[in-house]
Amino acid sequence: MPSLAAFARPADCEAFREKSGPELVGTEVTSVLQLKNVHKAFSGVPALAGVDAALSENSYVSLLGPSGSGKTTLLRVIAGFDQPDGGEILFAGKRIDSIPPHERGIGFVFQNFALFPHLSVAQNIAFGLSNRAVDPVTDTKIVAAKVRDMIGLVGLSGLEDRAVTQISGGQKQRVALARTLVTEPSMVLLDEPLGALDANLRTRMRGELRTIRERCGVTFLHVTGSETEALAMGDTVLVLDRGRIAQSADAGTLYSRPASADVARFLNCYNIFPGAVSGDAFESPVGRLALGGTRLTSGKQAYAIRYDRVAIRPRDAAAAGDEVRIEASFVASEYSGAAINSFFTLDDGRVFEVETHLSHAAPEAFEEKARYALVWKREDALVFD
Amino acid sequence: MTMAATHHDTSVETAAPPTRKQPDRTALLLAPGVLWMLLFLVAPILMMVYVSFWTQTTFKIEPTLTLKSWVAFFSSETYLGALWTTIRIWLIVLVSTLLVGYPAALFVGLFVKNKTLSTALLVLCVIPFWTSFLIRVLAWRPMLGKEGAINMILMKIGVITQPIEVLLFSELSVIIGMTQIYCVFMVGPIAFMLGRIDPSVIEAAQDLGAGFWRIFRTIILPLSMPGVVVGAIFVSVMVLGEFATSAALSGRKVNLLGNIIVTQVGSLKWAFAAVAGVVLTILMGAVVAALLRVVDLRKEL
Numbered sequence: 001m002p003s004l005a006a007f008a009r010p011a012d013c014e015a016f017r018e019k020s021g022p023e024l025v026g027t028e029v030t031s032v033l034q035l036k037n038v039h040k041a042f043s044g045v046p047a048l049a050g051v052d053a054a055l056s057e058n059s060y061v062s063l064l065g066p067s068g069s070g071k072t073t074l075l076r077v078i079a080g081f082d083q084p085d086g087g088e089i090l091f092a093g094k095r096i097d098s099i100p101p102h103e104r105g106i107g108f109v110f111q112n113f114a115l116f117p118h119l120s121v122a123q124n125i126a127f128g129l130s131n132r133a134v135d136p137v138t139d140t141k142i143v144a145a146k147v148r149d150m151i152g153l154v155g156l157s158g159l160e161d162r163a164v165t166q167i168s169g170g171q172k173q174r175v176a177l178a179r180t181l182v183t184e185p186s187m188v189l190l191d192e193p194l195g196a197l198d199a200n201l202r203t204r205m206r207g208e209l210r211t212i213r214e215r216c217g218v219t220f221l222h223v224t225g226s227e228t229e230a231l232a233m234g235d236t237v238l239v240l241d242r243g244r245i246a247q248s249a250d251a252g253t254l255y256s257r258p259a260s261a262d263v264a265r266f267l268n269c270y271n272i273f274p275g276a277v278s279g280d281a282f283e284s285p286v287g288r289l290a291l292g293g294t295r296l297t298s299g300k301q302a303y304a305i306r307y308d309r310v311a312i313r314p315r316d317a318a319a320a321g322d323e324v325r326i327e328a329s330f331v332a333s334e335y336s337g338a339a340i341n342s343f344f345t346l347d348d349g350r351v352f353e354v355e356t357h358l359s360h361a362a363p364e365a366f367e368e369k370a371r372y373a374l375v376w377k378r379e380d381a382l383v384f385d
Numbered sequence: 386m387t388m389a390a391t392h393h394d395t396s397v398e399t400a401a402p403p404t405r406k407q408p409d410r411t412a413l414l415l416a417p418g419v420l421w422m423l424l425f426l427v428a429p430i431l432m433m434v435y436v437s438f439w440t441q442t443t444f445k446i447e448p449t450l451t452l453k454s455w456v457a458f459f460s461s462e463t464y465l466g467a468l469w470t471t472i473r474i475w476l477i478v479l480v481s482t483l484l485v486g487y488p489a490a491l492f493v494g495l496f497v498k499n500k501t502l503s504t505a506l507l508v509l510c511v512i513p514f515w516t517s518f519l520i521r522v523l524a525w526r527p528m529l530g531k532e533g534a535i536n537m538i539l540m541k542i543g544v545i546t547q548p549i550e551v552l553l554f555s556e557l558s559v560i561i562g563m564t565q566i567y568c569v570f571m572v573g574p575i576a577f578m579l580g581r582i583d584p585s586v587i588e589a590a591q592d593l594g595a596g597f598w599r600i601f602r603t604i605i606l607p608l609s610m611p612g613v614v615v616g617a618i619f620v621s622v623m624v625l626g627e628f629a630t631s632a633a634l635s636g637r638k639v640n641l642l643g644n645i646i647v648t649q650v651g652s653l654k655w656a657f658a659a660v661a662g663v664v665l666t667i668l669m670g671a672v673v674a675a676l677l678r679v680v681d682l683r684k685e686l
Contacts, residue, residue, distance in 0.1 A: 108592040127603070128594055128595075131594070
C-alpha cells in the first residue's frame, strides 16, 4: 500500500479551505464547482441551454444523460476545451470561464484514454508533474517517488516500463486516471470512463474508481449514458436533458422519485403513459387509471409505474380495491438471471414491460399473444402534473 | 502409369491439403517483382561495380580489370570537390526543406481541423508538379536573375541600389530551387503523421498543465518523427541524385556527382562514370541506413 501522505492536497486548494473556513460553514463551502446559467450553442444549435448545478466537495457525482443531451459539451466547457457562450463557472469560489485549461486545476479523463502513445506507463503518469507550466516538479527523484506511489494506488505495479500500447483496456484506464490524479487536481472529470471496457471489467472498475476517489478525497464528475452506472457510482446523480439539468438528487431519490416523465424515461425502469388528470383518475390512451399514488409537479402530465411494481395475473382475475388493472397481450420475455423481464403490447400498440424478481418465485411461463391482466397498487404509481 | 499418377495425386492431397496451395501462390505473387528487381536493379548495380574496374582509354573501354579509374577519382580535386559539394548541398537542402516544410505540415496536419480542407491544402502543395520538372527549374531564372523579378522589386522599393548578383548562377540559386522542388516531399509525410495524432492526446497534455512549446517538444515532435524520417529519405535520395537543377541554375558552377556522371557518360568515359555511380550509391545507402536508425519505422507505421 502506498503512503497516503503522498496525496496531500494541492497548495491552492489547502489555502482555499483555510480562507473560507469557519465563517462560511453551512453556506457554500461544500460546493467545489458551481455552474450558473451556462449556455453553449454549436452553429446556432443549443447544446447547453442554461445549466445550473453545484457539485459538493469530496464526492462522487455522476452525470446521466442520453446521447445528444450535451453531457460531453458540459464536461469540455468545465475543463476549458470549449468556451461557454454565456453564464458563469465558479471553481473553488473563483470564476474560471476565461482561464485556459491547464491553469484550472481540473483533471480530465478521456473516453478513449488519450494516453501518450510514445511514452511508457511511468512516463505517461509523470508527464503532468514535469511538464506543467505552473510549478513544474524538476527534481526527478520527487517525480519518480510520486509516480511510484500513484502506480501502487491504481494497482499498476510491475507495469512501469511497459509501453501503453501493450497494456489492456483496464490498465489503460488506470494509467489515464493515475496520470490525472498525480497532478493533484481539485476535481476530476471523467468522460464515459468505462465505455471502452468490456462488461466484466466495467463492473470491477466501478468499485475501483470509487475506492480510488475516496483515498484521494477529490470530487469526481463521472459522465455516463448508462443509468445503472450513474446510480451505482454517484453520491449525487445529475440528470442532463436537452441542455438543462433535469434533476439533481441522490440515487435512491432519483430512482423512486424522478422529477419528470423524461427523467423517468432515462432511468429505463418506468412504464410511462401520456394523458391528463381528470377527476379522480388519469385519462390515458389505455383507459382511466385510478389515482392514489404520489403526485409530482413537472411541466408535462404523465403517469408512470415502475417495471418491478407490476404483477401479471390471468385475464379472469379481478383487481382489488386499491389496485389498477389493464389488459395486454404477452410478446416475449428476457431472462437476466436474478430477474425476468416480460414484454406486453397494450391495446394502443404501446410496449409495457414488467420486471419479476426470481428470488422468491420460479419464472412463470406465459403464452405468446395471450391476454393477461397487469395489476399494480394505486399508491405505487407516480403522477406528474 | 495412369494408376501410378492417380495414386501420387491422392497421396499429396491427403498428406498436406491445407498448405498445398500456399507456396505456389506466394511464389506466383512475388515472381514479377523479384524478376523486375533482379533484372533492372540488382543486375545493373553489379554491372556498374564491374565496369568501374574496367580499363578506360580515350576512345574505348576494355574489360581488363584495373584500379586506375578509382585512383583517378580519389586523387582528383575536381571529383572530391564534387563529392563534398554534393554532401554540402544535400545537408543544406535537407535542413531548409525541414525548416520550411515542418511548419507548413504542422498547419495542414494539426491546426486545420477540417479534414477536407487539409486534404485540399495538401493538393495545393502538389500543384507545382502539374508542370514539367524542367519548367519548374527554369522558371527560377526570370525570378532570380540580375534583371529578374526579385531584384527588380527590391530595387523599386529601395531596399537595394545594385542588383544582387549572387541570386542566380550560384550555389544559393541551386539551394533555393531544390528547396522549392523537394519541399513537398517533406510536407506530405509529416502532415500525414501529424494528422494521425489523436486531438484528445494534445488536449490531455493541455489539461495536465503543459504549455504549447512543451507539448510540441514532448508530444507532437516525437509522434511526427516517423514522418520527418520518411520525408528526409525522400528528399535525400532525390537531392543526392540531382543534376538538372544544378545544371540549369548554377551556370555549371556547381558540380554535383550527378553532373559528373552525366558529363562522363556524355564523353563515353564509362568506367569513370561507373566509379562516380558506385560512390553515389554507397553514399545514398549510408544516408538511408542512418536515417532509418533514427526511428524504428516498422514499429511506428
